[in-house]
Amino acid sequence: MLHGLAVFTSNVDGQFQRAGLDDALIHECHGSLHWLQCLRGCGQAPWPADDVQPDIDEAECRWRGELPACPGCGGLARPNLLMFGDWGWISGRYDAQAHRLNRWLERVERPVVIEVGAGTAIPSVRMFGQQVVAGYGGHIVRINPREPDVATAFGVGLACGAVEALTALESKLG
Ligand SMILES: [Zn+2]
Known part of the structure; x- marks a missing residue:
């Protein structure tokens, strides 16, 4: 019998990974702020947002400088997370997470x-x-x-x- 811990979360902040839990057993059903995707869906797979260093003008509530761009087409990037009424979310990473979690559940009692x-x-x-x-x-x-x-x-x-x-x-x- 398999023992252990898996996570299903609607949070998008990546805190379970930061807390040291195994990324392979986390299903983020609304996506993650730590991944980006192409806004217009050019075919580029989502990529980690590790290199993004937000520079925010907090008084004006504005992003300073260049916005993150898609490495595939050079167009605007967006967070790879599911918003309300969002038909452009690329869900592949999370579909894979769901599959891994279901496989895990099939092995626990x-x-x-x-x-x-x-x-x-x-x-x-x-x-x-x-x-x-x-x-x-x-x-x-x-x-x-x-x-x-x-x-x-x-x-x-x-x-x-x-x-x-x-x-x-x-x-x-x-
Ligand atoms: Zn693109």
Whole structure:
């Protein structure tokens, strides 16, 4: 049986990678600010934004100097993340992440989904956890100070903040 930790997140800030988690087991369902893509979709694959050093005029709320350009066509680049009503997002990197996460889920038994701060307004993260439980068994631990409800058969809701809940869980498992 496979043990370990995988991440499904709607955050786009790359903090799970910065915290040292394995990039191969992170699915960023809305993309990442740390990747760029061609605005007009010339066929260039998305590329890391590591070389971008934003120089912002904070008083005017403006980017100074040259905007990032597509290495394929020289046109304007954009963040490789999914915005509302966004038909131009190039999702290949994230489709691959989804595939890797599904392969991982097929190899685990009785997964525990620790869902942190996932609301009902845009329920993609909540739906993911529920699909895991429906498809692979296991349970959800739903950490949410305002919307902790979860059907008893599927898991438990903790009506508190993330640090409080995770610290308490760690001490119980300790
Ligand atoms: Zn291009």
